[in-house]
Amino acid sequence: MTILVTGATGRVGRHVVQQLVKRGADVRVLSRDPAKADFQSGVKVAKGDLLDIDSLRAAFSGVNTLFLLNAVTGEEFTQALITLNIARESGVDRVVYLSVINADRFVNVPHFAVKFGAERMIEQMGFNATILRPSYFIDNDLTIKEVILNHGVYPMPIGSKGVAMVDTLDIAEIAAIELIRREQAPGKLPIETINLVGPDTLTGPDVAAIWSDVLGRPIAYGGDDPTGFEQNLAGFMPKWMAYEMRLMVERFVSDGMIPEDGDVARLTKMLGRPLHSYRSFATRIAASAAKPV
Template sequence: MTILVTGATGRVGRHVVDQLVKRGASVRVLTRDPSKAQFPAGVDVVQGDLLDIDTLRAAFDGVSTLFLLNAVTGDEFTQAIITLNVAREAGVERVVYLSVIHADRFVNVPHFAVKFGAERMLEQMGFSATILRPSYFIDNEHTIKDVVLNHGVYPMPIGSKGIAMVDARDIAEVAAIELIRRDQAPATLPVETINLVGPDTLTGSDVAAIWSDVLGRPVAYGGDDLAGFEQNMASFMPKWMAYEMRLMAERFVSEGMIPEAGDVERLTNLLGRPLHSYRGFATEITTAA
């Protein structure tokens, strides 16, 4: 049967597609603009989006399992609700859903609350689902690398509690493993939640120290100026989104994103290899610069 991947052109989704193809799965993707998408040979591409009911229904034809990834948008919850309803209508019960760590706690942050709502929908509607809860993406750091490299400042206000940043490649590989496990299971499996974290829980000062070591020159932590962070975000994204990013950063500072006992070991065993580290990311960036 076929696995449908949404969000297939993003940082996580494209790796999910590659991992599924590598494992011999039949893959279909739903994308707004197929001309801008580059997928491996054999991937079935359907043009459309999660609010286009006709194309969404067509995309589910012959599908057995769904990978649901919603971008952070103003209508993210509507997209999730509609997609899961259409999936159920099409007889698709097996789902891997990309949520976020602490979705049940950081409920004042809109996209966390949205994802927690979708998690409850999966449970209450009886889906056979794996809920993946990633921490903050290491890959997000591409947006601030120039500040680090050119100005010697790590500008993200992640605080002193610690965040176990996770690499998109690790997220995608776990997603592919879970998609195939559910797709090939002879019967429906119970709902399961997996925290997706990196190998190290790092503070803002820790990250600055890694950059200093990798670059061989001082990099300072920019501190926890959340008002300034919101103002800077608002210079290149909608103000509602900049405010949402501030709300998320406030939770970084007050609570962090700290793994539960056994999370790192569970992921390492599942993947059969070490997790990608922040130091590895910084080294890759520095080597490529």
């Protein structure tokens, strides 16, 4: 049977497809623009999106297992609920859903509340599911590398409680492992929730210190200013989204994103290797920046 991957052209989804192909899975991706879905040979592409009922029904034909990833948009909740309903209608009950850590606690943040609502639907409709709850993506900091490199400031207001940032490669590999496990199971498995975290829980000053070390020059932490953060984001994204991101970083500052006991050990055992660290990410960026043009 086939595994359907949504969000397949994004940072996480693309790696999920690669990991599934590596494991010999039959993969189909859903894409609004098949021309952008330049995957390995053998990956099938279904044209459509999560609000196009006809294309969804067609995409689910012959599918046994779903990887559900939908982006932060004003329609995210509707997309998730419709996709899960069409999955059930199509006889698909094996699901791996990409949620977010603390989805049940940070409910004032819209996309956290959305994901918590989708988790409840998955549970109440009796899906055979793994719910993945990643922390802040290490790779998000690719968007601020120029600020770090050119201005000597780490600008993300992540606070002093600590955030266990996770690499998208680790997210994708765990997702693929769970998709294959669900796909190949002879019967229904219980719902499981897995926190996806990195090996280190870092504060804003901790991250600035890592950058200082790998670059060999002082990098300052920009501080815990959600107002300035929102204003900067509003310059290049919709204001509602900038405000939502502000609400998220306010929770970073007040609560952090801290693993539960055993999370790191569980993930390390599942992967059979150490988790990717923020220091490794920063070291790669620093080495790339040091290369002559």
